[in-house]
Amino acid sequence: MENILEISKLNKSYTNFSLTDVSFSLPDNSITGFIGVNGSGKTTTIRSILGLVKFNSGIIKLFGQDINKNIKTLKERVGVVLDEGGFYEEFSMSEMKGIVAPAYKNWQEQDYKDYMEQFGLNPKQKISTLSKGMKMKFSLALALSHKAELLIMDEPTSGLDPLIRSQMLKILADYIKKSGRAVFFSTHITSDLEQIADRLILIDNGRILFQEKKDTLLEAYRIVKGDSRLLNTESRKLFLSLNPMDCSFIGLTDKPEEIARIMPDALMERPTIENIMLGKIERGDAS
Numbered sequence: 001m002e003n004i005l006e007i008s009k010l011n012k013s014y015t016n017f018s019l020t021d022v023s024f025s026l027p028d029n030s031i032t033g034f035i036g037v038n039g040s041g042k043t044t045t046i047r048s049i050l051g052l053v054k055f056n057s058g059i060i061k062l063f064g065q066d067i068n069k070n071i072k073t074l075k076e077r078v079g080v081v082l083d084e085g086g087f088y089e090e091f092s093m094s095e096m097k098g099i100v101a102p103a104y105k106n107w108q109e110q111d112y113k114d115y116m117e118q119f120g121l122n123p124k125q126k127i128s129t130l131s132k133g134m135k136m137k138f139s140l141a142l143a144l145s146h147k148a149e150l151l152i153m154d155e156p157t158s159g160l161d162p163l164i165r166s167q168m169l170k171i172l173a174d175y176i177k178k179s180g181r182a183v184f185f186s187t188h189i190t191s192d193l194e195q196i197a198d199r200l201i202l203i204d205n206g207r208i209l210f211q212e213k214k215d216t217l218l219e220a221y222r223i224v225k226g227d228s229r230l231l232n233t234e235s236r237k238l239f240l241s242l243n244p245m246d247c248s249f250i251g252l253t254d255k256p257e258e259i260a261r262i263m264p265d266a267l268m269e270r271p272t273i274e275n276i277m278l279g280k281i282e283r284g285d286a287s
């Protein structure tokens with residue numbers, strides 16, 4: 001089956017930053033978290049996919065078609081939630097919707113009304129008076145009301161309280177179950193992904209460090225706690241990151257079997273996505 005999104009060897013240079021040979025793909029029926037620390041290149045990648053940034057080289061295909069050939073038609077099939085919103089502050093939500101809706105051939109007025117009601121938003125309220133969470137919900141209502149097959153969101157949960165974040169994650173899960181084909185969202189709040197993502201892509205300093213199924217990743221790595229005396233030149237090589245303390249250490253490994261063999265008394269625990277992200281970034285090795 002065709003990938004929903006396919007990026008190969010995307011390069012984009014700014015004066016002090018470059019995306020270097022960024023390649024990844026999104027399969028059908030997937031929720032993918034795009035993770036990386038501040039300034040790692042998440043927004044630049046997302047804006048390239050949406051044709052908002054002119055990239056230097058590479059190929060981006062949406063639904064099997066090159067975005068450089070047909071961006072307008074392809075974008076109709078994508079729901080977009082960007083960090084800055086791009087709304088006219090003086091407008092009411094209803095007025096803003098009046099501008100956005102005609103841009104989509106597939107606009108579904110009833111879906112929009114249902115989402116506004118579900119999110120507890122009053123269409124007459126002025127955008128300038130909305131809280132950050134309300135603005136995000138309004139963006140999402142617009143993004144989900146034109147039969148988008150792919151939903152792309154840049155940091156949708158940042159700055160939102162845990163209640164709104166969890167409501168939002170539920171909406172995304174429902175969207176994939178009912179009508180969507182894929183969700184791609186950037187975040188540095190990795191705990192949100194523990195619940196919802198099937199796949200994870202890590203970008204650091206403009207390079208992709210991994211793209212992998214979440215469960216495969218969480219199975220492959222272990223947090224190791226043990227006695228510092230177990231550390232020597234050879235055993236240190238088994239860790240992606242290592243934090244030695246006075247008498248003990250904590251480290252992240254992708255070689256749990258070898259650790260179990262040479263350090264049978266060490267304690268091994270399942271890592272969090274954040275542990276893996278930080279371990280990989282510390283080592284900085286692209287896979």
Ligand SMILES: Nc1ncnc2c1ncn2[C@@H]1O[C@H](COP(=O)(O)OP(=O)(O)OP(=O)(O)O)[C@@H](O)[C@H]1O
Nearest residue numbers: 014015016017036037038039040041042043044045
């Ligand atoms: N228009 C631009 N001109 C010059 N540099 C830019 C421009 N846009 C982004 N950059 C730089 O590119 C780098 C990556 O920025 P980007 O916004 O893609 O990162 P990010 O991973 O989305 O970060 P954050 O999580 O903080 O939003 C940063 O160093 C940023 O300063």
